[in-house]
Amino acid sequence: MAVELPDLKINIGALRLNNPVMTASGTFGYGKEFASLVNLHRLGAIIVKGISLLPRPGNPPPRLAETACGMLNAIGLENVGLEKFLSDKLPFLLGIDTPLIVNILGDTLEDYQQLAARLDEEEKVAALEVNISCPNVKHGGVAFGTDPDMAYNVTKGVRQHFSRPVIVKLSPNVTDIVMIAGAVEEAGADAVSLINTVLGMAIDIEFCRPKLANIFGGLSGPAIKPIALRMVWQVADAVAIPVIGIGGISTPEDAVEFMLAGASAVQVGTANFINPKATEEIIQGLETYLTEKNMASVQELIGRARRT
Amino acid sequence: MQIYQQKAEILRTEKFTGDIYRFSLKAPDIAAEARPGQFVMVRTGEGMDPLLRRPFSVHQVAEGGLVQILFKIVGRGTQLLSRMQSGKYLDVLGPLGQGFTNGENNQHFLVGGGIGIAPLLFLAKQLLKRNEPSAIKVLLGARTEDEIGILAEDFGSMGLEVLSATEDGSLGQKGLVTDLLVPINETRATVYGCGPYPMLRVVAGICHTKGWGCQVSLETIMACGLAACLGCTVLRSDLKGYVHVCKDGPVFNADEVAWL
Numbered sequence: 034m035a036v037e038l039p040d041l042k043i044n045i046g047a048l049r050l051n052n053p054v055m056t057a058s059g060t061f062g063y064g065k066e067f068a069s070l071v072n073l074h075r076l077g078a079i080i081v082k083g084i085s086l087l088p089r090p091g092n093p094p095p096r097l098a099e100t101a102c103g104m105l106n107a108i109g110l111e112n113v114g115l116e117k118f119l120s121d122k123l124p125f126l127l128g129i130d131t132p133l134i135v136n137i138l139g140d141t142l143e144d145y146q147q148l149a150a151r152l153d154e155e156e157k158v159a160a161l162e163v164n165i166s167c168p169n170v171k172h173g174g175v176a177f178g179t180d181p182d183m184a185y186n187v188t189k190g191v192r193q194h195f196s197r198p199v200i201v202k203l204s205p206n207v208t209d210i211v212m213i214a215g216a217v218e219e220a221g222a223d224a225v226s227l228i229n230t231v232l233g234m235a236i237d238i239e240f241c242r243p244k245l246a247n248i249f250g251g252l253s254g255p256a257i258k259p260i261a262l263r264m265v266w267q268v269a270d271a272v273a274i275p276v277i278g279i280g281g282i283s284t285p286e287d288a289v290e291f292m293l294a295g296a297s298a299v300q301v302g303t304a305n306f307i308n309p310k311a312t313e314e315i316i317q318g319l320e321t322y323l324t325e326k327n328m329a330s331v332q333e334l335i336g337r338a339r340r341t
Numbered sequence: 342m343q344i345y346q347q348k349a350e351i352l353r354t355e356k357f358t359g360d361i362y363r364f365s366l367k368a369p370d371i372a373a374e375a376r377p378g379q380f381v382m383v384r385t386g387e388g389m390d391p392l393l394r395r396p397f398s399v400h401q402v403a404e405g406g407l408v409q410i411l412f413k414i415v416g417r418g419t420q421l422l423s424r425m426q427s428g429k430y431l432d433v434l435g436p437l438g439q440g441f442t443n444g445e446n447n448q449h450f451l452v453g454g455g456i457g458i459a460p461l462l463f464l465a466k467q468l469l470k471r472n473e474p475s476a477i478k479v480l481l482g483a484r485t486e487d488e489i490g491i492l493a494e495d496f497g498s499m500g501l502e503v504l505s506a507t508e509d510g511s512l513g514q515k516g517l518v519t520d521l522l523v524p525i526n527e528t529r530a531t532v533y534g535c536g537p538y539p540m541l542r543v544v545a546g547i548c549h550t551k552g553w554g555c556q557v558s559l560e561t562i563m564a565c566g567l568a569a570c571l572g573c574t575v576l577r578s579d580l581k582g583y584v585h586v587c588k589d590g591p592v593f594n595a596d597e598v599a600w601l
Contacts, residue, residue: 308346
């Protein structure tokens with residue numbers, strides 16, 4: 034008798050995924066960039082580069098610095114803007130039989146609401162991921178993601194203008210991520226994804242100046258995995274909505290760890306830069322792991338480390 | 342354009358003077374697709390540190406699906422790479438980016454500085470398919486002979502005239518490669534430049550003055566090579582936005598980018 038393959042299907046609220054492996058926003062372009070390297074149809078979901086209402090040129094160079102087991106970036110949210118996304122990028126994605134999640138960002142509450150309303154009209158957009166790490170220009174540049182009240186308001190605003198699942202992406206650069214997670218859950222988020230990059234910097238000792246033109250940048254890669262795992266554990270403990278784990282996930286073993294900590298799904302980010310096939314290899318590796326452990330479904334992993 | 346991720350066997354390693362290495366890699370898909378000026382991203386080891394791939398221009402392709410890279414030890418990544426032995430495999434991604442285009446003019450000047458000479462050998466071979474050797478001149482510059490001696494010979498063996506300049510005078514004229522370009526009198530010419538940014542800035546200026554076509558291959562820190570991270574930016578010549586070296590380049594028309 035043939036051995037049954039384990040079931041990788043997972044639900045994030047009303048969002049049904051064939052497997053729990055997604056691409057993290059900003060590390061996979063608009064999908065097409067990886068088309069000759071990855072079977073895009075195989076992915077759990079594709080999350081595209083964050084979109085703002087208007088195009089953004091991004092920060093001056095240098096925007097990157099490599100660090101031990103990680104990298105710093107200060108891209109500055111460069112993106113083509115909503116209209117060009119709809120006209121130039123979306124058509125390719127329509128042909129990909131994988132749920133599309135659009136990451137949105139804005140300077141004001143109204144920006145987020147307009148983005149949500151317009152993207153609600155596009156059926157292909159299965160869910161939104163709300164990036165609340167950018168500064169709110171109307172509130173003196175305080176990031177939406179560092180204040181529970183503002184995080185609540187943005188989530189609620191998007192929720193009211195978008196009929197399908199809303200995921201809120203949380204920043205680790207806060208005193209208490211659990212409090213922010215609780216606020217967005219209360220505002221009606223269907224899921225939270227965490228963590229975004231960790232604020233850091235590097236200095237060039239030859240030229241005696243910061244390596245990034247922006248001085249500070251976001252640290253990503255394997256270096257931040259233990260921080261991310263700890264925060265996923267804490268948030269999964271505190272909220273009832275699904276948690277999506279992000280932070281240095283590069284191998285199937287990393288993905289398993291996040292799910293054991295309580296994540297219902299994972300996003301692969303910086304690993305896409307080093308190994309463009311990382312997402313597919315993680316999906317394959319998850320299947321192998323479950324088979325070896327005699328588990329029928331990937332859902333058996335979720336939070337399992339918390340129960341022992 | 343098709344991009345491949347291949348486990349490429351190192352068939353041969355050559356060590357030259359000046360910490361310069363040439364690796365011959367078995368990467369048939371990449372070799373078949375690559376054009377002069379394009380690049381590959383190479384993992385320098387199995388581990389997570391250093392994390393990122395390193396970009397190298399395609400130095401040459403050869404029969405049997407060979408791709409050659411030429412590199413100088415400049416940091417930990419290239420240090421690790423230099424210790425790799427033939428018979429081992431490298432994870433290679435490519436070919437990537439926009440390469441050189443054949444200039445319409447009847448005189449072609451290949452201008453390379455230091456390790457920037459790497460892609461010009463491949464370019465010279467392609468230009469020779471459509472031009473007489475007398476229509477192509479190679480101008481090489483470096484600090485000392487150590488850094489370019491072997492390459493000057495490679496171009497010479499193709500029947501091309503090679504002019505060299507070294508800062509210490511150990512090979513050719515004492516001075517900079519750009520000094521070799523200034524006295525040339527041609528009304529119509531195309532210059533293909535690759536080397537350090539300050540050199541390319543001068544090359545672009547000379548070409549602008551002389552009214553020549555000028556293509557430059559730029560180098561920046563890069564994470565993915567796939568236009569996903571958007572980290573490898575260079576300011577546009579209109580100063581109003583950025584181009585990306587991995588996708589829009591690495592070869593640009595000199596008037597596309599700002600020379601600061």
